[in-house]
Amino acid sequence: MKAIVQACAGLVEGFGLPRLIITGFVLSLFVLAFVMQMDLTILLSDSLVRVGMNGLLVLAMLPTLVSGTGLNFGLPVGIVCGLVGGVIALNLNLSGFGGFFAAVGFALPLGVLAGYLYALLLDRVRGQEMMVGTYVGFAIVSVMCIFWLMAPFKNPALIFAIGGSGLRYTLTLGSNFGKVLNNWLSFTVLGVTVPTGLLAFFAAFCLLAWLFFRSRTGLAMLAAGSNPAYATSSGINVRAMRAAGIILSTVLGAIGILVYAQSYGFLQLYTAPLYMAFPAVAAILIGGATLSKASIGNVIIGTTLFHTLLTIALPVTQTVLRGADISEIARGIIQNGMILYALTRAGRR
Secondary structure (H helix, E strand, O other), X not given: OHHHHHHHHHHHHHHOHHHHHHHHHHHHHHHHHHHOOOOHHHHHHHHHHHHHHHHHHHHOHHHHHHHOOOOOOOOHHHHHHHHHHHHHHHHOOOOHHHHHHHHHHHHHHHXXXXXXXXXXXXXXXXXOHHHHHHHHHHHHHHHHHHHHHHOOOOOOOOEOOOXXXXXXXXXXXXXXXXXXXXXXXXXXXXXXXXXXXXXXXXHHHHHHHHHHOOOHHHHXXXXXXXXXXXXXXXXXXXXXXXXXXXXXXXXXHHHHHHHHHHHHOEEEOOOOOOOOHHHHHHHHHHOOOOOOOOOHHHHHHHHHHHHHHHHHHHHHHHHHOOOOOOHHHHHHHHHHHHHHHHHHHOOOO
């Protein structure tokens, strides 16, 4: 009995109690769906799509955590850069993979520039990056609302029909680059549709991030984030490493929103990006990251758990409660609870 208790304690310590609770909750939802005779293949297919379409937004949290600037609540800074790149590609009527990668190409320089300016700001408020980043994210979304109304785009498919100016709230990607990654090499096994291109794109960026953090620059960033005093004594420019982490996070956010949009089938403008940082923050924390330590594994585990839970919660609760939907309530409790849990525990696991 003592050995069993020790083994359970070791499992809780290694995997983390919050992750065990959420994993059990997700499995219980699948069991409940099976008992209610729901189509599990659809739930699994939708879960795979949600993991792939949100993966890069969660990965964008990794560079700032590793470099010592904390959770990037200013992720909307990168998201709006990606949206601008997507709108430019739509305005030029680009489609297919060419349209998608053109949108990424347009967004990259904007993300680098915005990330650099954002890094300069956060450097002036060291120790308060997460609080200031939240306000910066909210502010940039509000500023961009004015930009979307005044932007000089003339494509009739993008602007309001009445007035002839100002971008619409939602732009359809179906005839341009909607679901290009989802449909690439996708296949069905046992009724479950696997979006091969979408998952491969996410996996490729995870691999690139893994390789980067084993390079000289990546190791310097890790040292700067974990022990700034030691890094400075070793000749590492801590300020530059922090700035690099913020820029990298902003660029990943810009690419991530384009991956999200092509999978969703729409570009959502105006206030849509306002709270998009919070699910990404919650996901990486659920994966086991702390304010002082994070890894690719935390990104993958957190994205899988959090977004699988969100995907299956709605249909299961509607079936069990006969139309009532508490998925948004559950999402809010889990998302904000995990953020609070991480902030109160600071650097502990």
